[in-house]
Amino acid sequence: MAATPVPGGEAVRRVLLCGLALAVSCGCAAGGGDDGRAPGAPTGVTARAGSATSVHVMWNAVAADPPVGAYEVYRGGRKVGDVPGSAHMLDVVRLAPATEYVFTVRARDDDGRLGPPSREVRATTPAAAPADTSAPTRPGGVTGRAAGSRAVQLSWSASTDDREVLSYDVYQGGTRIHSVGGAQTATVVTGLRPGTRYSFTVRARDAADNLSPAGPAVRVTTPPGTDDGRDTAPTGFRATTRRAADGAHYIDLSWVAPRVDGVVTEYGIQLDGATVTSLVWGGTPPRGRATYSFYAGRDPGVTHRVRLRARLPDGTWGAYSAERTVTTGAGG
Structure with a gap:
């Protein structure tokens, strides 16, 4: 059932649109592109040993204007790979067994501007198995x-x-x-x-x-249509309200990331039908249930509808979670 607009709701939306979502409170940073600047650092970077002599590096697509034309992968300070902007993975080969390696990824836009490096990720290759010529069985x-x-x-x-x-x-x-x-x-x-x-x-x-x-x-x-895919929505979405000691009201959100290829680091929050902010984890997103809280004004009895969606590792937005309705002052 749709919520009835009440005084105070539009003010909250305006404040959120101006960046009220406090990144520091949840270890996040506000997302968004920088027109005419170098692309940002790739997020969701992972490295996993693919064999005793190779490591599989993955990362999330970077939104940039002009678009990302290529990604550069570094082992330590040395560039070891260059892939087109449509790719978000690279196998780094000819490595030594039983060795730890450090990797970073940088995005380069179509104008040749190189963005900052991602956070470092580490992977250790396993020890080589001597005289192992037996392949696994087929899946x-x-x-x-x-x-x-x-x-x-x-x-x-x-x-x-x-x-x-x-x-x-x-x-x-x-x-x-x-x-x-x-x-x-x-x-x-x-x-x-x-x-x-x-x-x-x-x-x-x-x-x-x-x-x-x-x-x-x-x-x-795949069926025709433009939906984002029902299995790409965050699950277990919950929303409650609480009243702080100073009298201000907050909306507390929690959810479980969708299970997709790669790591989800960014979410878009929709309040009362309008997208109000994006949340980007600068480091490693929490495992299991994630939480976020934002200011909802000082007036009790204000009803809001809220839902969120994930930006998938390929750069597209997933489906929205279920929508929840909350009223300030009703949660304590």
Whole structure:
């Protein structure tokens, strides 16, 4: 049921639109692009050993104007890779086994301006397995289903190996688009086109870089439309109000990040039908349930509708969470 507008609601929205969301209170920073400036630092950077001699580095797309034309990946202070702006992953190869490495990523826009480095991430390659020439078994039971018009959910049964399955590689057609850890047997692929037929396969990899045969291909057609994908919405969304000691009212939010490829670091909050702010975690987002609180004015009895959505690692926005209605003064 729609909330009835009451005095004070518009004032709260105006304050939020002017940047009321206090980033310091939740370890976040306000998001947004800087027109005509170098792109920002990539967020959501992760590094995971793909074998004893390779590391898989991933990051979230950076929104910039002009657009990002390429990403540069650094090992320590040395550039080790350069990929187009449409890509958000790179395998760094020819590494030493049983060694820790430090990686950063920088975005470069179409005008050649290079943005600042991301935060450092570390990965340690496992020890090499001597004389290991046995590849893992092929993944079985591969299934897929459309999760709205722009995402597909994939799952498969675990492969076996004489030592250990270190990772799974996901292919779209003949192109590898993602890798996940050896303990993971499901993922959500985002950034797809509506009304398009796709074919996905999965292969397992061990520490010696032995690659299994591809599992059975699964073909999925995304439905027509422009929705963001129902499985890309934050889950378990809750909203309550509280009254602080000084008499001010606050809205407290909590949610669980959607399960997608990569790390979700940015969320957009919508209040009473208008997007009021974006929250960006500068460091590592919390595991499990995330929380955020913002000022809602000093008047009791003001009703608000609130929901939020995640910016997915591919740079697109996911679906909105369920909408919650709260009234100041009703939560204590």
